[in-house]
Amino acid sequence: MNPQGPYDPYEVLAAAAAEWDAVEPLLSAQARQALAAALRRLRGTPAGREAAARDAARLLTDAMPDAEGGRLVATAPQAASSAGFRAEDLAALVLDRTRMVGPVLGPVRERLLSVPALSDDVVIRQGGDPYAAGLIRLTGEGGAVRLPRFQFSEDALPWLVLLEVNELLDAGEDPWGVADWWLSDNAWLAAPPASLLGTGRDHELVAVAHALTDGE
Incomplete structure (x- = not known):
């Protein structure tokens, strides 16, 4: 036509x-x-x-x-x-x-892709496993995979509590939504959840994740 x-x-x-x-x-x-x-x-x-x-x-x-x-x-x-x-x-x-497009989801996608992230190759070179179950993997421009940096400790190993929470929140099905949860201010925690990784408040992170999913 x-x-x-x-x-x-x-x-x-x-x-x-x-x-x-x-x-x-x-x-x-x-x-x-x-x-x-x-x-x-x-x-x-x-x-x-x-x-x-x-x-x-x-x-x-x-x-x-x-x-x-x-x-x-x-x-x-x-x-x-x-x-x-x-x-x-x-x-x-x-x-x-990705479905993260349009006037509502597009800006969220751009914001999440702007945070510090690692590629598969970098994680491997640092001795980590970029394909570990539970990790958030975001697709950037051209299909490049980006793993938000907050998921890893200094030695490129994922925080164990993060893997537990990501499983609860089903990051495999909704990596963008779960990444947004980690990086957004949380009223229950009085801080973005990602900022609490490595601070000894793992039990609170798990409790809040359970609270979000118990009613589903």
Whole structure:
């Protein structure tokens, strides 16, 4: 489907991000691969950004049924601006496979990715195990894995209480939510939980985690 008339490709990509749950099932595996390639270029040098945005928008509309592709273009300005999504959110959805996008979750994702973190390689070089069960693993731009630094003691070994709490809070299913819990002020603890690691207050951390999950 080739949309007629001028349209802003960035708005089309933002609208697709806002409606990704409805858009994604309409794309074939081949279309998703081509879209991913265009979105990688979108993240590349500024000189190629405009062409990459046009290619990604065209790939999207061509891969969708005519009615759906036309609706996406027609509603893009209103849908994208009202929902507060950006073209970059579609890149995060497709390339990074994260749902932490949009006006609400996007800033949380950026804040969590800005905290000190270690890569798999660094943890291994320091004698730790970056794949230990219970560790929070966040996906950054381009799919790079980041392990928030607060999870480890000085010798790159994870705090045992952290692993216990992460299991209680199911960090494997919700690493972003659990990372946010560790790094946010906690009314019960009167401090961000991460700041209490190594201070002898392990029992309080476990008790608060139990309090959060006992009603589930």
